Amino acid sequence: MENRICNLFKIKYPVVQGGMVWCSGWRLASAVSNAGGLGLLGAGSMHPEVLQEHIRKCQAATDKPFGVNVPLMYPEIEKIMQMLVDEGVKIVFTSAGNPKTWTKFLKEHGMTVVHVVSSSKFAGKCEEAGVDAVVAEGFEAGGHNGREETTTMCLIPHVRRKTNLPLMAAGGIGTGAGMLAAFALGAEGVQIGTRFALTTESSAHEAFKQLCLSLNEGDTKLLLKKVSPTRLVKGAFTTAVEEAESRGANVEELRELLGKGRAKKGIFEGNLEEGELEIGQIASLFREEVSVADVMKEIISDFEKGVEQIRNLSSF
Template identity: 65%
Template structure:
C-alpha cells in the first residue's frame, strides 16, 4: 500500500492515528506505530514535563516512526517545541494556529511538519507556509472543528483541486471502506481519531470509552461556535449549554459556564454528566473496544475487500 504518505512517514499503511487530547498518550501512539501506521501523541492535554515523559516512554515502546500533535494556541508552546526537538521526534502535526509560525523552525531541525485544516483557504495557507502535508478535517470530526461545517466528502476533492503536497483526510473515518472513499476522492491517506478512542490502549477513561461504544446516530452535535466549535456527545453539560443559548448569551457567559478542565473531567476522569465528551459522528458506527492492532488489521482488510468489490461494479 505504498504511496506519498507511507513514503513521507516511513510507515506500512497510509493511516495516521489522530493526536487527541486526553486520549492519545504513549501507549496509544506506540501501539499504532507498532501496527504499521503513524502514531501521534496528543500534546494538547500535557504539561511540558508530561509530554517529555510520554515521548520517552513511546521511544522505549516502539522503534517505528511516531509523531506529536501540537495545538499552537496552547500555552508553553515554545517549551513544548523545544522538548520535541530535544527528544528527537521527527514528525510534528500542528493545528489551531498559523502554520508559518513554526514550520520552518521545525523543518530546519529535520522535522517533517503536517498542518490540520478545515477549509480550502487554510489548506492553501499551509501549503504556502511550506508544510510537508496537510490534514483536511471535515465537519463530522470530534473535538474542535471548522466553522464552515464542510463535510469530509465535500472538503477532500475541493482541497485536492488546489493542493500539490500530500493530503490526509480526516473526519468520519473508522473503516476501510471510508478510507477507500476518501482516497478515491483524492486523499493520499487518512487520519483516524474516534475509532482509536475506543481502543484498549487509549488513555481515555473506561466510562467515556463505553459511552462512545453506546452512542447512536444523532448523539453528537457541534456547539460553542462563539468560542471554538466543538463536537460533543449530548450529556448534562451539553444540555446546560443548549439551555443557556435560549437566553442569547454573551461569549463571556458561555466561558463562565464552560469553566476550566471540562474535557479532562469528561474524557480522562470519566465524569459523564459535567464533562466535555468530545467524539465524532462516526461513534454511531463504533460498537466495541479492542486493541489497536486489531483495529488496524480490520481497517486494512476492509479496505482491500472494498477495492475488490468496487472493481466488480
Template identity: 45%
Template sequence: MNQITELLGIKYPIFQGAMAQISMSPLVSAVSNAGGLGIIATGSMSVDKLREEILKTQQLTDKPFAVNLMLMMANCEEIVDLVIELGVKIVTTGAGTPKRFMPKLKEAGIIVIPVVPSVKLAKKMEELGVDALVVEGTEAGGHIGEVATLPLVTSVVQSVSIPVVAAGGFSDGRGLAAAFALGASGIQMGTAFLASKECPIPDSYKEKIVSSVETDTVVTGRSQGAPVRSILNKMTLKYIEMEKAEMNREELEKLTMGSLRKAVVEGNTDEGSVMAGQIIGNIKQIRSVEDIIETTIEEYRHVNLPII
C-alpha cells in the same frame, strides 16, 4: 508506493487523531506499533509532561510517531524546542499557523503536517512549505470547522500538490477506500481509537462511544466562534440552552471549566465533555488498536466497487 507511507516511513496510511488529554504514550505507541502514525496531543500539556510522554513513547515503539503542536498555547515555543531536542521527526499542527516555527522545524529535518478545515488554509500551508495536510471535515469530534469532509477533501486535493490525509467520519476500510477515491493519500481516525483497549480513558467513556448512534453528537460553541462536537449529555444540553438564551462567554466558560478532565480522567459522561465524531454509530465494540487497524486494511482490500 502510497505518498504518505513513503513520506513518513509507516506501514499503513492511517493517522491517529491528536485528542487532548487522551492521545498519550499508551495509545500512541500502540498505533505506531500496529503500522499507523501515533500522534501525541500537547493540548493543556506542560513541557515536563510532554518530555515524559515522548520518552515513554520512544521506549514503547521504534516506529515513527508524531507530536501535535497546539499553536495557540503559550508554551508552544518551548514545546517545539523539546520536540527538536528529543529527535521527534514528525509534527502535526493545529489552532494557528506554524509559520514562525517553520525555519527551526525544517532545519531540524522535521516533517510538518498542519490540520486544516478549508481550501484557503490548505493553500496557505502549501505556500509555507509544509510536507502534507490533514484535511478535517465537520463530522469529526472535538474542535471542528464548518465544511463536511466530502466537499472539503474533494476541493483541497484539486487545489494543492502535496499529500492529503482525510479526517472526519472515518473508522473502517470502506472509509479508507472512499478517501482514496477522493484523491487523499490516507485517513485520520480519532473516535475509532477511543474505543480501543489501549486508549487511556475510563471504561465509562468507551462504553458511551460503543452504545451511541450517529445522531447522538451535538455541536456547541458556534455562537462563540469555537464549535466543538461532543456526545449529547447534561452538560452539552445545558450549554445549548445557555447559547439560545444568549448568555455571555464568561458564563459559558464557567460551565465547561474542567469538563474535559471530568470525562477523560474521572469518567463522568453526564457532566464531562465527551468528544466524539459522527462516525460514532459505526463503532460497536472495544477492540485492540492492532485489530482496528488490521481490520480496516482488510476491509479496504475486500471492497468491491461496482463497474458502471
C-alpha cells in the same frame, strides 16, 4: 501499500492516529505505530514535563516512526517546540493556528511538518508556509472543529483542487470503507481519531469509552460555536450549553460555563454528567472495545475488500 503518505512517514499503511486530548498517550501512539500506522501523542492535554515523559516512553515502546500533535494555541508553545527538538522528535502535526508561525523552525531542525485544516483556503496557506502535508478535517470529527462546518466528503475534493501536497482526510472516518471513499475523492491517507480513542490502549476513561460505544446516530452535536466549535456527546453539559446559546449567551458567559478542565473531567476522569465529552459522529458505528492491532487489521482488510469490489464493478 505504498504512496506518498507511506513514503513521507516511512510507514506500512497510510493510517494516522489523531493526536486527541486525554486519549493519545504513549500506549496508544506506540500501538498504532507498531501496527503499521503513524501514532501521534496529543500534546494539547499534557504539561511539558508530561509530554517529555510520553515521548521517551513511546521511543522505548516502538522502533517505528511516531509523531506529536501540537495545537498552536498551546500556552507554553516555545517550551514545547524546543523540547521536540531536544527529544529528537521527527514528525510534528500542528493545528489550531497559523502554520507559518512554527513550520520554518521545525523544518530547520529536520522535522516533517503536517498541518490540520478545515478549508481549502487554509490548505493554500499551508503550502505557502512550506509544510510537507496537510490533513483536511471535516466537521463530522470529534472535539474542536472548523467554523466552516464543511463535511469531509465536500472538503477533500476542494482541498485536493487547491493543493498538490500529500493529503490526509479526517472526520467521520473509522473504517476501511471510509478510507476508500476518502481515497476516491483525492486523499492519500486518513487520520482516524474516534475509532482509536475507543480502543484498549487509549488513555480515555473506561466510562467514557463505554458511553461512546453505546451511542446511536445523532447522539453528538456541534456546539460552542461562539467560542470554538466543538462536537460533543449529548448530555447534561450539552443541554446546559444549548440552553445558554438559545437565550443568546455571549462569549464570556459561554467560557464561564465551560470553565477549566472540563474535557479532562469527562474524557480522562469519566465524569459523564459534568464533563465535556468530545467524540466524532462515527462513534455510533462501533459497539466493542478492541485493541489497536485488531482495529488496524479490520481497516486494512475492509479497504482491500472494497478495492476489489470496485474492480469487479468496473468490469461490467
